[in-house]
Amino acid sequence: MEHIDDRQIKADDRQYVLHSWTRQKDVHPKIIRKANGIFFWDEAGRKFYDMCSQLVYLNVGHHHPKLMEEFKHIGEIPLASPGFATASKAELAKKIIEVAPENMAKVFFANGGADSNDHAVKIARMFTGRYKIFSRYRSYHGATFGAGNLSGESRRFTVEPGLPGFIKFETPYLYRETVHFDSEEAAADFYLERLNNQILYEGPDTIAAIFMETIPGSNGVLIPPKGYMEGVRELCTKYGILMICDEVMAGFGRTGKMFAVEHFDIKPDIMTFAKGVTCGYSPLGGVIVSREIADYFDDHVLMTGLTYSGHTVSTQIGCATLDIYKEEHLVEHAAEMGEVLADRLEQLKRFASVGDVRCIGLFAAVELVKDKATKEPLIAYGMDYGKDKAGLMSKFVGLLMAHGFYTYSHESSVMIAPPLIITADELNEAMDLFEQALTDFEKLYLF
Numbered sequence: 001m002e003h004i005d006d007r008q009i010k011a012d013d014r015q016y017v018l019h020s021w022t023r024q025k026d027v028h029p030k031i032i033r034k035a036n037g038i039f040f041w042d043e044a045g046r047k048f049y050d051m052c053s054q055l056v057y058l059n060v061g062h063h064h065p066k067l068m069e070e071f072k073h074i075g076e077i078p079l080a081s082p083g084f085a086t087a088s089k090a091e092l093a094k095k096i097i098e099v100a101p102e103n104m105a106k107v108f109f110a111n112g113g114a115d116s117n118d119h120a121v122k123i124a125r126m127f128t129g130r131y132k133i134f135s136r137y138r139s140y141h142g143a144t145f146g147a148g149n150l151s152g153e154s155r156r157f158t159v160e161p162g163l164p165g166f167i168k169f170e171t172p173y174l175y176r177e178t179v180h181f182d183s184e185e186a187a188a189d190f191y192l193e194r195l196n197n198q199i200l201y202e203g204p205d206t207i208a209a210i211f212m213e214t215i216p217g218s219n220g221v222l223i224p225p226k227g228y229m230e231g232v233r234e235l236c237t238k239y240g241i242l243m244i245c246d247e248v249m250a251g252f253g254r255t256g257k258m259f260a261v262e263h264f265d266i267k268p269d270i271m272t273f274a275k276g277v278t279c280g281y282s283p284l285g286g287v288i289v290s291r292e293i294a295d296y297f298d299d300h301v302l303m304t305g306l307t308y309s310g311h312t313v314s315t316q317i318g319c320a321t322l323d324i325y326k327e328e329h330l331v332e333h334a335a336e337m338g339e340v341l342a343d344r345l346e347q348l349k350r351f352a353s354v355g356d357v358r359c360i361g362l363f364a365a366v367e368l369v370k371d372k373a374t375k376e377p378l379i380a381y382g383m384d385y386g387k388d389k390a391g392l393m394s395k396f397v398g399l400l401m402a403h404g405f406y407t408y409s410h411e412s413s414v415m416i417a418p419p420l421i422i423t424a425d426e427l428n429e430a431m432d433l434f435e436q437a438l439t440d441f442e443k444l445y446l447f
């Protein structure tokens with residue numbers, strides 16, 4: 001592409017591009033001029049630690065040499081529509097099944113996270129002959145009409161009034177739970193009993209699937225209490241409901257396991273993925289189904305499809321990406337670095353505005369409050385996505401940027417999810433910047 005100067009890029013962007021989830025007049029985007037590993041540089045030459053891997057997808061980091069090399073070989077495998085077999089599609093499906101839980105058998109490829117979730121809903125309905133789908137408040141499953149209906153946080157208001165048959169239940173969120181529990185197991189029992197009741201009220205025979213982010217990400221890395229996921233699995237088995245785990249954000253090493261489901265003693269019936277499968281170097285998502293579901297479609301028509309299902313370029317990049325996870329031991333490394341991060345997060349608790357910290361692998365959130373005793377959140381529920389522009393969270397994220405720490409927030413939680421290649425030194429440097437920004441923030445705006 002010919003060189004276009006920065007002023008022209010910004011002018012054309014303002015004139016021609018619609019940006020997501022925001023008032024357009026609030027958009028003042030930077031340009032990424034250069035990027036390498038966990039760092040990128042803007043048009044003014046300022047360096048940033050990419051502490052959210054763009055949108056939690058760049059697990060292998062920016063400008064990975066193996067992927068840059070792979071792009072030189074694009075086109076060697078001919079483009080082919082979904083009905084053809086291609087080396088990259090077959091190979092990637094095989095590689096995914098090899099690292100997925102042992103009951104998983106086949107992959108349907110989609111373009112990204114949301115449409116993967118849409119297809120998972122359709123597959124569950126076809127397989128069970130039932131129509132209701134349970135999903136949770138405080139979840140995000142994507143912005144298409146189907147995934148928007150699955151989502152349980154404020155972004156779902158954009159698809160309301162919602163589709164019939166999409167039922168919401170509560171995500172365990174112990175920091176903000178008003179009931180006191182003596183143990184995580186007791187908390188799990190509490191939520192499971194309520195879920196069981198809701199299943200009975202809705203009629204178990206009408207429910208096709210319970211759809212959950214294995215660990216809700218953007219909504220603040222809400223790690224389930226011990227026994228909860230196993231309990232949901234039991235309820236699903238008892239009532240013939242499919243358990244679907246959305247691994248779009250938590251999958252591919254983010255939590256220190258290849259898939260987040262491995263933290264629990266469960267085998268879901270369906271898993272969805274996107275982001276980390278190609279680390280965003282080319283768009284790709286998909287649905288992984290169990291042996292039982294795969295076999296069902298031997299004799300029944302899979303009534304769904306996409307022009308780019310199994311796209312040759314994306315699956316080729318996916319194959320190279322999966323090799324990188326293995327060659328660089330990224331999953332094990334994420335688990336190790338997760339301990340360094342957890343330690344730094346614990347230290348943040350000395351700040352008056354830090355209400356809670358949650359971390360699993362390199363998947364973490366810092367929840368800020370105006371008052372530790374009352375837990376009053378920094379911003380009220382539903383006030384993000386363009387509505388909090390003058391508000392405290394925007395100010396804090398701005399301060400982080402000013403210190404060279406790039407990330408995003410949701411409600412009162414700040415996401416920390418750097419590329420899995422980050423070293424302990426880099427992690428500590430970045431967390432030093434976070435602490436400096438937090439010190440400034442408290443002084444300037446809070447206490």
Ligand code: PLP
Nearest residue numbers: 112113114140141142213248249
């Ligand atoms: N599911 C989860 C858990 C996500 O975090 C996201 C996006 O952040 C999606 C689905 C939607 O993915 P996409 O934006 O690729 O459609």
